[in-house]
Amino acid sequence: MKKFVLLTAVMTILASCGSNDKGELVGDKGKSWHPEKPYGMELIPGGSFIMGKGDDDLAGVQDAPAKTATVRAFYMDATEITNSEYREFVNWVRDSILRYKLAVLADEVGKVPDDGGIGEYAFKDADTANMSVYEKYMFENYTGLGPTGYEGRKINNKVKLIFDTSKYPDEYYTEVMDTMYLPLEDSYNGQRTWDVKKFKFQYSHMDIQEAARNRGIKRRDAIVKEEIEVYPDTAVWIRDFSYSYNEPMHNDYFWHDAYSEYPVVGVTWKQAKAFCEWRTIKKNSYQKSRKAAMVNTFRLPSEAEWEYAARGGLQAATYPWGGPYTKSDRGCFMANFKPVRGDYAADQALYTVEAKSYEPNDYNLFNMAGNVAEWVNASYDPSSYEYTSTINPSVNDKNNQRKIVRGGSWKDVAYFLQVSSRDYEYADSARSYIGFRTVQDYMGTQATGNKK
Template identity: 70%
Template sequence: MKKLLLSSIAFVFLLTSCGSKTKGELVGAQGKKWYPEKPYGMELIPRGSFIMGKSEEDQAKVLNAPTKTVTVRSFYMDDTEITNSEYRQFVEWVKDSITRTRLAILADELGIGPEDGGIGDYAFKDADTTRASVYDKYMLDNYSGMGETGYEGRALNKDEDLIWDTSEYPDEYYAEVMDSLYIPEEESYNGQRSIDVTKLKYKYSWMDIEAAARASKKGKGSRKDFIRHEELEIYPDTTVWIRDFEYSYNEPMHNDYFWHDAYSDYPVVGISWQQAKAFCNWRTKFKNDDQKSRGKQFVNQFRLPTEAEWEYAARGGIEGGTYPWGGPYVISDTGCFMANFKPQRGDYAADAALYTVEAKSYEPNDFNLYNMAGNVAEWTNSSYDPSAYDYVSTMNPNGGDQSNTRKVIRGGSWKDVAYFLQVSTRDYEYADSARSYIGFRTVQDYMGEEDSTQ
């Protein structure tokens, strides 16, 4: 028996030593290969230091941007503002998900599955136990009924195309669900019945890392205490075109600007800071869902830029420039305006644009970013405090006070005078507000260059 035991130990040792690829050396835990890609539609902004704030006279005498040398890390930034077309992709995804969820829930309540056809074709994937994975079955057995609705975590069937033509609805149950998504018949006119946009809500969770880090230092709180849950309507507020301007006829912009293909490449407006944050969360999820399907490592999150990142990117590497193109003038040598803004009192069209222009208009700055001045002002992740420059860090500075609902906007817009186009000018709006002259663009932290040998 003793000899048999020793033989077994020796055999196991032989297996572990001969089968080891490390040869007993400290080589580190081996994870997936990381092949970073340049995010689509983004430009790399290299790390660097710059003088943040107003190096020239502050004509408005606001005195909220004293000069300060700061350093920011490398990051990617959208080369244009997020367009109507890009934001519509978000809206369509939410509409699709809500529709499939409602169809799946009703199918589940009726006990109808794929084998029954009709609405059963849209049942939760785990409803077909012959196709459900071991994990799906485990989740159904152990977590069914948990959460706000009891259906959280169950996989939707996205293999079946949704049917929008009323003449092709497969059964009355499908018609019932679709009818619940549209505005009531009595509220429609001219024979047009539209989706009730108040039903288009995006729900997500995020971890308040800063609060968790500070609490852990004091030994307080558990992980769940710092998970924040958000749910909000994500359709742009198109009424801003009318509400922002009293005694002004802007009804055509209210009616057409967001949804019509003529404006697809124009910057989206009517978006609150909260909606912009939700878009960033969705964009991260949308990309990582694809990464997961291809067996690739997740990318890091898309987010709004900090105020310092925005100013650094807007300057385009030009030290002491007044505008993104550097010089102190808003008219070029050939007599053309360099951005979309209000150049003269009452004359919005002197720069060849009355409202917004296409996102890739005018010349980009030296980081190849378009409209960092004018067109639409842009949300940043930073909270506004007039004395922020006196206390924020000189490394990746950010005034990120969650309790402060005033959020910094930068760049000026089509309705602003030249002062607001200056790269150092600070302004703010409340996080839950939407305006016809505020949009946004996103950034992503840099994690290495693409491997050209692959």
């Protein structure tokens, strides 16, 4: 007993040594936090607003009755996600899959970096000499626990991929690259293109709503695994319009540099969600390399967040610029839409326009009306405004595949450009007039529209 008391006293003394708190409860203080605005985003201060139709519902849909709602502060992309930004996602997925396939084949044929050729693309753990104690422990105890036997193994991202066929290093490299292209019988004019069906992004996320409501559920059962094809459906330019010549948009819109700063289209709701997950992974990988704090996840906005941001601080306005007209005092249209029957060019645009076209709203957000409609993280229920919460209202039923799109597009009439108008499309559908933008939660509660 004496030894126990002595040991306790020694531990107490040691715990107090080197501390300046004088034995007082001062809290476990970590690093000071300084909010960093993500690149290309604008801070939307939290606050309350009148959500829904502030005037007559001319279409008689009656799915957006006016109600007061409050949303927390968040960051939002100043523009819709562009072709250039989405191409970065597609190329990242493509390169990751290529590196993985090269590493697997190198492992199967017993090639290591010193062998050159495909060996340069071997898994990083092919040489265990430079592993830390932790990496070696994880490698010996967890690597390969899955259906393929390669789970947990790290690919080599430093060595450059070779796309010039005349410079392929060996026959193994050639074999892997050949599997990623369409077969020769599916090619024409000597051009082989990527088999885009093989560009799939895999990720996992936790269903927080399910975990919170079902207290008896195991954590592992709340983790959802997804595998999504990432390549946008360029054929939407043809399928969306019967008896219409839109082949140039099908051929060039996504890949050609002339359209790099135009909003990406042909992306499903599920692909937009996958993009958000990838963007979070990309940013946090950088944060980890700098030993900096991880950032919040990027995600699609809720319906209330989207409408609040679109209004730009204007209460009961019809459009992001106020209204009630779609033209400025100089007679210029304020957005890209279809103002006249059959006349798509009246607003100085035929299809989409560059993401930073027209004047931004008071939150410095571009094209919150027109250009392309935008996916939001919400399911369509015509009566949802009647039962949702008044703080951060959100309805996203995983069994309801009708997902909300907001803002109207280049092919829509003015009604759909109104900040309160609701529309929907199915989650697995892609359209030539639907894109998206992302948001990120603001850490803390001080950024409000009412702050002095």
